[in-house]
Amino acid sequence: MKRIKMLAAMVLLVIPVLFLGCNLDVEEEQNVYYVSTQGNDESPGTFDEPWRTIQKASENMVAGDTVYLREGVYNEAVTVSTSGEVDNYITISNYQDETVVVDGEGIDWGYNWSSLFDINTQSYLRIEGIRVINSRWAGFGSTTDDKGSSYVEILNCSTYNTQASGIIFMNAENIIIEGNSIERASINTSGSQEGISLDNVDYFEIKNNKVFNFTNDVPGRGGEAIDAKNGSSYGKIYGNEVYNIPKIGIYIDSYEGEQKDIEVYDNIIYSCGQGITLANEKGGYLRDVVVRNNDISYCSWGLAIGGWNDGYSHEMENISFVDNKLTGISRSGIYLNNPDAINVVIKGNQIQGTSSYVPIRLNGGNLSETVIDGNYFDRISGDHPVGTNYNMLE
Numbered sequence: 001m002k003r004i005k006m007l008a009a010m011v012l013l014v015i016p017v018l019f020l021g022c023n024l025d026v027e028e029e030q031n032v033y034y035v036s037t038q039g040n041d042e043s044p045g046t047f048d049e050p051w052r053t054i055q056k057a058s059e060n061m062v063a064g065d066t067v068y069l070r071e072g073v074y075n076e077a078v079t080v081s082t083s084g085e086v087d088n089y090i091t092i093s094n095y096q097d098e099t100v101v102v103d104g105e106g107i108d109w110g111y112n113w114s115s116l117f118d119i120n121t122q123s124y125l126r127i128e129g130i131r132v133i134n135s136r137w138a139g140f141g142s143t144t145d146d147k148g149s150s151y152v153e154i155l156n157c158s159t160y161n162t163q164a165s166g167i168i169f170m171n172a173e174n175i176i177i178e179g180n181s182i183e184r185a186s187i188n189t190s191g192s193q194e195g196i197s198l199d200n201v202d203y204f205e206i207k208n209n210k211v212f213n214f215t216n217d218v219p220g221r222g223g224e225a226i227d228a229k230n231g232s233s234y235g236k237i238y239g240n241e242v243y244n245i246p247k248i249g250i251y252i253d254s255y256e257g258e259q260k261d262i263e264v265y266d267n268i269i270y271s272c273g274q275g276i277t278l279a280n281e282k283g284g285y286l287r288d289v290v291v292r293n294n295d296i297s298y299c300s301w302g303l304a305i306g307g308w309n310d311g312y313s314h315e316m317e318n319i320s321f322v323d324n325k326l327t328g329i330s331r332s333g334i335y336l337n338n339p340d341a342i343n344v345v346i347k348g349n350q351i352q353g354t355s356s357y358v359p360i361r362l363n364g365g366n367l368s369e370t371v372i373d374g375n376y377f378d379r380i381s382g383d384h385p386v387g388t389n390y391n392m393l394e
Helices: 002-023 054-060
Strands: 032-035 066-069 072-074 090-094 100-103 115-118 125-128 131-133 138-142 150-155 158-160 167-178 181-183 196-207 210-212 226-229 233-238 241-253 258-265 268-279 285-292 295-297 301-305 315-322 325-329 332-336 341-347 350-353 358-362 370-373
Touching: 032 054, 054 066, 054 090, 226 233, 226 258, 241 258, 241 285, 268 285, 301 315, 301 325, 325 332, 332 341, 332 350, 350 358
Parallel strands: 032 066, 066 090, 072 100, 090 125, 100 131, 115 138, 125 150, 131 158, 138 167, 150 167, 158 181, 167 196, 181 210, 196 226, 196 233, 210 241, 226 241, 233 258, 241 268, 258 285, 268 295, 268 301, 285 315, 295 325, 301 332, 315 341, 325 350, 332 358, 341 370
Antiparallel strands: none
8 A cells, every 4th residue: 555655656746747848849939029110119029019110129039039010111220130040030020011111311321331121141031021212222131241141031022212232132042032122223323233133142032023113324333123143043033023224134144153053034024225134244154044934025135145344254054045025126136245155045035126126136156056946036137147947927
């Protein structure tokens, strides 16, 4: 009898220990905070007692936290202070359908760099539903010369009237830019990057954005709509609408780096100086780029392979322009200007334009390394190439 009582006591001791052990594997509940233009940074950041500034929220968030921004105009510069973790992103978002504006009017940090909403090399972040206007330089971004951000999503945001890029990342990886509106970016004509700009970024998606109404038409001074450059690789650019851009709609430029494995497809581009251009400006190496199923209209040039800048080699390899539709082109449907490009395929494209345009213009390109086959033209122009198995459009 005495032994039975001792066993019972031991079981009662073990049960709470086992129960406590199970709780060790349960994740701690993550925090949700709120910011309002009517709030106070001395408050706890709750729905009823929100903080006043986005910066206050940034400085107090940890992995897995979410901050909701209530409707209003926030006249502040924001520097994100903390990274999230794998499966525990930090999220900064507008609350429900409320309109949140970060306005840089009067905020001058004194030099042409950085962003009004500065991701600041942090990682595992999701930024959603925020509008940035009147930035001294870029809108959203991380612009470091060293290792930058990774696993960042900029979703359904917008920028307007930024001196440089609407969205920019440098030396980063695993970046998603989706569903954003970029208007009047790169208005500074001293060299102000591009509307959406990726510089040495690996593993990226630029998708379903609208980029439009730029004014920068100064040659060599930035102002392209979407640019993946200087070694940016393993990426996709698709589903974007680009229009009213004096310069290039989508630009792929290896610049000084090795750049590879990029797909550009299902984009709609119109009323631009050039539709989609591939280049190698300063001795880099561009390879394995597929440009397909894009709709380009009312541009001076439709598609181009350029070398640019004398004094450098412009190595390119495995470049494809396939099944694109070009209409209303005023100068050149497809422009071949790089003598160093090899294994170029131009196939199944429909090309239409004005009475003076050239469907495929060869001006320094390497025709012996270019396959032109099965394209559709509305006219033939002089001695410029048409390739094999071509068809005439009615």
